Amino acid sequence: MVDSIQMFRDKLQAYMDLKGLRSTSQRRTVTEVFFRSKGHLSIEDVLLEVRVEDPGVGYATVYRTLKLLKECGLALERHFGDGVSRYEIAHENDHHDHLICTDCNAIVEFEDEAIEVLQEQLAKRHGYLLRGHKHELYGVCPACQAKRAG
Amino acid sequence: MVDSIQMFRDKLQAYMDLKGLRSTSQRRTVTEVFFRSKGHLSIEDVLLEVRVEDPGVGYATVYRTLKLLKECGLALERHFGDGVSRYEIAHENDHHDHLICTDCNAIVEFEDEAIEVLQEQLAKRHGYLLRGHKHELYGVCPACQAKRAG
């Protein structure tokens, strides 16, 4: 397996060079926390983790840094019902969607080629040039079904 | 065609009776405006229309009334990227999704049985009991494609 975190660092650095942005210790802490994260983090999640390493970092810096990661294509912003923005690593060639438990919020990521094809056809049928999509399934996960039955 | 507005009124009345809620003139104005509406209305949209008939109505009442309509299954709340909640009539057996133009925000509603079947299979494959979904396709509509080319 390749070192994907190093690839993230390189891509970020390239973007920052291009835009004349600077590498500060706070920015490095936020991006490293994000790069080694899994799943879907809120700003709060990131901030809490960042403050373990550098307690002085403020909300604004985390917001600004995640905006930067979004701009250079390293982070995806998601909105799941509750009013909070969540961020996840944008792996290349991985455009998955989400299956979310309405009881415990467990998230399964899925990718379904057949659905993607149908989406493409549907857009074309309406004359649209498809650019992206948001697809979320809401249901009750196996564990919560058992909990209900028990 | 049946009088669907009368069906909405009846369903709302049944819910209000059940919960011991009262029928006020403001509430009637808001619900009537909503029942005869088309498409996806923001609170502001509804309020503006309501104030044509009754200029005194406040934001809070519209929020509270749409929450009520949501609770009794007559309204669906949607979130399309911009931070605004939008509401539409929840027609029975009509669980359509949206194809949204990223340039002009034009919205096409679609319903695709094949996709629904695949969603159902996918949920089952992960052991989930499917309850609902959110499916939005983002692209460029024919008009905006022409505008770009032209």
Add this chain to the structure above:
DNA sequence: GTCGCTGCAAAACGTTTGCATTTAG
């Protein structure tokens, strides 16, 4: 006369911005 509903204004919420200060290059 209850108790739900209203309008208002204030609060809450997540997010963004202005600014004086710090710091990378």
Add this chain to the structure above:
DNA sequence: CTAAATGCAAACGTTTTGCAGCGAC
């Protein structure tokens, strides 16, 4: 030295809430 980045607090836009008075039943 310049200009970008920071932390703070204040501003923002949307939504919710507390409350005194009003009105349905």
